[in-house]
Amino acid sequence: MYSAIKEEAYACNMLLPKLNLVLFTFGNVSVADREKGVFAIKPSGVPYEELKVDQIVIVDFDGNIVEGKFRPSSDTKTHAVLYKHWDIGGITHTHSSYGTAWAQSLRDIPIFGTTHADHLTKDIPCAAPMKDDRIIGNYEYETGFQIMDHFQENNLDYKEVEMVLVGSHAPFAWGKDGHKSVYNAAVLEEVAKMALLTEQINPQAQRMKESLINKHWDRKHGAEAYYGQQ
Amino acid sequence: MYSAIKEEAYACNMLLPKLNLVLFTFGNVSVADREKGVFAIKPSGVPYEELKVDQIVIVDFDGNIVEGKFRPSSDTKTHAVLYKHWDIGGITHTHSSYGTAWAQSLRDIPIFGTTHADHLTKDIPCAAPMKDDRIIGNYEYETGFQIMDHFQENNLDYKEVEMVLVGSHAPFAWGKDGHKSVYNAAVLEEVAKMALLTEQINPQAQRMKESLINKHWDRKHGAEAYYGQQ
Amino acid sequence: MYSAIKEEAYACNMLLPKLNLVLFTFGNVSVADREKGVFAIKPSGVPYEELKVDQIVIVDFDGNIVEGKFRPSSDTKTHAVLYKHWDIGGITHTHSSYGTAWAQSLRDIPIFGTTHADHLTKDIPCAAPMKDDRIIGNYEYETGFQIMDHFQENNLDYKEVEMVLVGSHAPFAWGKDGHKSVYNAAVLEEVAKMALLTEQINPQAQRMKESLINKHWDRKHGAEAYYGQQ
Amino acid sequence: MYSAIKEEAYACNMLLPKLNLVLFTFGNVSVADREKGVFAIKPSGVPYEELKVDQIVIVDFDGNIVEGKFRPSSDTKTHAVLYKHWDIGGITHTHSSYGTAWAQSLRDIPIFGTTHADHLTKDIPCAAPMKDDRIIGNYEYETGFQIMDHFQENNLDYKEVEMVLVGSHAPFAWGKDGHKSVYNAAVLEEVAKMALLTEQINPQAQRMKESLINKHWDRKHGAEAYYGQQ
16 A cells, blocks of 8 residues: 555665765655655664665654554654645655764855755755753654744745754755655755865855856756756 | 767766766766767766666757757756867866865865876866856856856966866866866866865965976876876 | 684674775774673784684683684783673774774864764763873783773763773774674764864864753663664 | 786786775886896876786886886886885885875874874875976986985885875885785875874874884884784
């Protein structure tokens, strides 16, 4: 019944080590079936080299297990909250080195060049670490709201900005399906690396000019986009 | 009719992931047949692992598609302008990490050592980001002119300096054929990495002395060059 | 008689090059059989690609060779001291790049994020280089005591903090068995890399807040831990 | 007649790409037969993936070709000078990233830890770039003398310090045979990387204490060395 999203979730999770986005089990991907109101997610703590399709867990948008013998990723409730409130089809969470370092630095990643602007027109946002009541409470559930609150307070559109850093923690990325969320997680890591190198080469480096940001965004995502095949 | 340049363009594009110069589809190589006035270039947005020779697109030096069912790289017009005005046989564009970081920093890469001088006697130039009228206009077409203008204003010879950084964007490299352009793109990335490391080790590091620059250039490219086989 | 720990020691040592934690022979793993009061350790100076199970050496907790034709790792006495005084089942020593750089810097690795807090709630401690009498004396034996003294003086619990930097030298990690010690050595290296990157991105970066440290530790190691499978 | 050194030179050259010490053809290894007064060296500019044993060139200690159809490495005369004056059996030259960056920085690599002290008790020396008369003259020949002069002026022993940085250029390493010279080139690169990281983590980092330097050197190279097998 859920084999399509289980297969995609398996395939997407296996991309994380291939793209050098995880050490051991420090990451997870989920894929949603929005019509059925469920998502497929990696079981918690299972090494990638041992992961099998039938270990993938099916969970609803309130975080309840629907199918599966394994315990789902410890970050499952964060995924559930985002699926419940945002119209997205896949979520990737990693502790990739550069993205995590920016998250630990509590800084947004400045938009320095076209590699970044090809994917979003804003700095990659860094949500503040949660207040203590949220941490002590339903932590992973609140992480989802911490992300959404940050987007709302900063007028960010989750359809355009498909990635975030959670302060003192690590990146989350999402997209229309699982593969797009993995793609975004890899873009975030590469942009995070380039941004640090840019500041090391030129500590006075400035955000790129708005006209160039908009041009690169438009050519890939605008009404008359001309990147890729139709 | 164009099978030779299509085959070389395919082979050269496949070198980019092998040499760690691209993430996903962030790069492209073209190969020209100057007699026929056309070049072969990667189709836009096609992943390297799925790329096939018959997807390569043939374009003339004004940027018109001559043969091929796929949409060519979004950077095609930049390639066309350079082929039209410069006597070169191959062009490589990447978003390689270190080269792109220097481009985002808006700095020329200083010539610190013989690895650099074996390939060119000048700092690797960084062209400024374009003025808004160029960006809003025919962007990729103007990128070619931005590069050529920078060479002209700085008295640089494209036959000696076979690479450039486009400010806020990324590197372009070229050469007598496709393989040489890929080679130059890889040299640029390695030299860019070493130059950052050099400044980190010694913030007062100076450009190497002229006599040594000229010696290394001459032994590889001078009238009595003695590097490589005849 | 010792085949179980020899097999595990062999397998764990072979993980070091796979995890990019060693160059040449700069590392070693041992695995203890606490009931028999012995441990299995890599022979000294044997390249990983030539290592065989029957070359593994069996040593008692005083550092005496019990079985094996090869000379054991030059760090054997450090392992022996730790096994004798601490209830642990495996030890990994590497010269991994980032961990070693922190050791050479004589600094503890600050706890900047959840990747760190998922594994320990303290900064990763750096023991000072030994006083000259210890160095000139029974050096590797004293290295074990230097580590234990540092834990005692700083009220650190080796059951929670399963890793240490030895100043001017390199990391040691341990755990309930050999595989856990290798896992900890890899975690140390990744956390060490992220911590340097964090300080480069934000020189004013602060340790993460205590409530978040405790939450991440508890969810993985607390009485009601919910990470991984039961 | 020279097949032994040709085979070893081939094998050693092929280690350079495997150990990530070269991009393209930016490096070479030679192996000497001191009784016959010749050495075997890589042909100039031949890509590693195309290199064959019978392309290896035999050269005498004055730099004259003794056997081989190919032009030898452009650095051949530097090798010849060192073999003529020093009792060594192998030489490796690379443009490895970190070693080259230190050479471009014109700084010795400080001895920060035991990884370094296991191999030499001194900072890794950086010879100054040559004076113009040497550069304009017999450049590669003079490079050999520039290295030897630096050792003499600084009372360095080439039997202990088996590596050097040539300022504005790159590293050279040597040893009793070809494999030892490649090993030393790889050690230099790793130590160079760690030293930069150390200064980034702690800009006030100091050279390690003399007693610890001597202990680590002695345990590997002293009269009562106890590292490795007999």
